[in-house]
Amino acid sequence: xxxxxxxxxxxxxxxxxxxxxxxxxxxxxxxxxxxxxxxxxxxxxxxxxxxxxxxxxxxxxxxxxxxxxxxxxxxxxxxxxxxxxxxxxxxxxxxxxxxxxxxxxxxxxxxxxxxxxxxxxxxxxxxxxxxxxxxxxxxxxxxxxxxxxxxxxxxxxxxxx
Amino acid sequence: xxxxxxxxxxxxxxxxxxxxxxxxxxxxxxxxxxxxxxxxxxxxxxxxxxxxxxxxxxxxxxxxxxxxxxxxxxxxxxxxxxxxxxxxxxxxxxxxxxxxxxxxxxxxxxxxxxxxxxxxxxxxxxxxxxxxxxxxxxxxxxxxxxxxxxxxxxxxxxxxx
DNA sequence: TACAAATATTTTATACTTGAAGTAAATGCA
DNA sequence: TGCATTTACTTCAAGTATAAAATATTTGTA
Numbered sequence: 594x595x596x597x598x599x600x601x602x603x604x605x606x607x608x609x610x611x612x613x614x615x616x617x618x619x620x621x622x623x624x625x626x627x628x629x630x631x632x633x634x635x636x637x638x639x640x641x642x643x644x645x646x647x648x649x650x651x652x653x654x655x656x657x658x659x660x661x662x663x664x665x666x667x668x669x670x671x672x673x674x675x676x677x678x679x680x681x682x683x684x685x686x687x688x689x690x691x692x693x694x695x696x697x698x699x700x701x702x703x704x705x706x707x708x709x710x711x712x713x714x715x716x717x718x719x720x721x722x723x724x725x726x727x728x729x730x731x732x733x734x735x736x737x738x739x740x741x742x743x744x745x746x747x748x749x750x751x752x753x754x
Numbered sequence: 755x756x757x758x759x760x761x762x763x764x765x766x767x768x769x770x771x772x773x774x775x776x777x778x779x780x781x782x783x784x785x786x787x788x789x790x791x792x793x794x795x796x797x798x799x800x801x802x803x804x805x806x807x808x809x810x811x812x813x814x815x816x817x818x819x820x821x822x823x824x825x826x827x828x829x830x831x832x833x834x835x836x837x838x839x840x841x842x843x844x845x846x847x848x849x850x851x852x853x854x855x856x857x858x859x860x861x862x863x864x865x866x867x868x869x870x871x872x873x874x875x876x877x878x879x880x881x882x883x884x885x886x887x888x889x890x891x892x893x894x895x896x897x898x899x900x901x902x903x904x905x906x907x908x909x910x911x912x913x914x915x
Numbered sequence: 916t917a918c919a920a921a922t923a924t925t926t927t928a929t930a931c932t933t934g935a936a937g938t939a940a941a942t943g944c945a
Numbered sequence: 946t947g948c949a950t951t952t953a954c955t956t957c958a959a960g961t962a963t964a965a966a967a968t969a970t971t972t973g974t975a
Contacts, residue, residue: 609893610885611878614785616900621782622827623907624775629963639963641931658954666783668933673955675931695940695953717772724771726906732770735899738892739777745887746784790933800933802961819924829963834925836961856923856970 624723631719636712641667643716645675646684646701646709655688655700684708785884792880797873802828804877806836807845807862807870816849816861845869 603609625640632638648664649656656664662672676699679685684705687697701709724732764770786801793799809825810817817825823833837860840846845866848858862870885893 603890603894606888606890606893607878607882609890609897610882610888613885613888613893613897613900614881616897616904617778617782617785619827620900620903620907621778623904624778626827627907633963639930659952666787667931669953670934670955670957671932678930693941693953697954717768720775721768721771723907723910724774724903725910726902727767727771727774729764729767729770731899732767732774733764735896736770736774736777738896738899739774739781741887742781742885743777743784746781746788746884749884749886794934800960820922828961830923831925831927831964832962839960854923854971856968858924 624720627723628716628719631715632712635715636708638712641671641675642679643712645672645679646705647713649685649699649701650706650709650713653700655698657690657696657698659696661699679705785881788884789877789880792876793873796876797869799873802832802836803840804873806833806840807866808874810846810860810862811867811870811874814861816859818851818857818859822860840866 604612629640632640632643644665645661648661658672658676659669661676662669665672676685676687680687683702685699685701687699690696690698727735765773790801793801793804805826806822809822819833819837820830822837823830826833837846837848841848844863846860846862848860851857851859888896
């Protein structure tokens with residue numbers, strides 16, 4: 594006889610992968626829903642807005658609209674509305690790009706930087722709390738597994754183009 | 755000297771968990787975007803519609819509206835519109851619940867069952883292809899890790915209620 | 916039996932999302 | 946230079962998402 598797994602027997606690879614994806618989705622939704630609630634309650638904002646601020650916070654020189662949608666992997670038209678609203682509130686500004694009147698750079702304002710700093714600190718604490726079942730080492734290990742997944746996905750994309 | 759990790763040194767648990775979440779989100783979005791595209795191209799449908807059919811397919815007796823939103827972890831009002839559209843297309847029906855005129859059971863029609871069977875088969879194949887970087891065993895292992903996450907989240911929820 | 920509270924769902928307002936169409940500007944090349 | 950193509954962005958239509966208010970019905974209990 595061969596070595597058998599601890600609990601249920603392994604299904605086909607296809608079934609195990611499907612199960613993995615369903616678990617994945619469930620966990621992802623749980624965390625996202627929780628973040629959404631917290632952002633609403635503590636900062637009266639939303640996840641998409643937070644994501645845009647987060648992207649901009651990594652680029653002091655600003656990002657063009659298409660770069661924002663590229664980084665966040667959301668559609669172009671989507672970003673317009675979110676940036677519009679954040680601009681109205683004074684958290685960011687659109688700066689004309691010299692030499693290209695089609696484009697503009699989106700940059701955090703001082704207020705935007707300060708507001709995002711507060712949100713980011715809270716965000717990290719929430720995540721750490723939610724993922725408290727993982728110590729530093731196992732978090733790293735799982736993150737590495739997910740890197741494998743990313744690599745697999747990227748390879749597949751390249752193949753299909 | 756102590757044993758050091760293969761690549762970068764471990765950050766604080768908080769940072770490692772944040773990194774894990776960001777990887778998680780990225781992978782999740784990649785897979786979701788790919789599924790969305792495929793569902794549109796092959797079946798002219800969307801992920802939310804697929805999810806509703808999938809939930810119903812596991813309950814031959816049907817589910818109440820609130821049970822669907824419970825299973826899918828989406829809001830109540832959301833399900834109304836999706837079910838409306840699927841009903842118009844004849845993929846499901848609302849059946850009155852005898853003895854409770856507020857509620858209705860939503861059930862797949864024959865056509866709905868057949869249509870979902872085709873979609874589910876394709877869906878499993880897409881997932882299996884996307885996650886081909888994992889063999890049955892490592893898929894199972896990662897799924898088990900995610901179970902840990904679920905448990906951690908559930909415990910946290912219980913604590914905060 | 917009355918009737919307050921709870922339950923099931925829909926409706927509403929607002930925001931997010933995509934893909935496609937539209938507008939304006941920049942680029943490539945005959 | 947002239948003009949088709951590409952690029953950057955916005956607008957639009959339809960669908961998805963939430964939370965909160967509204968509606969209808971059932972349940973608990975005095």
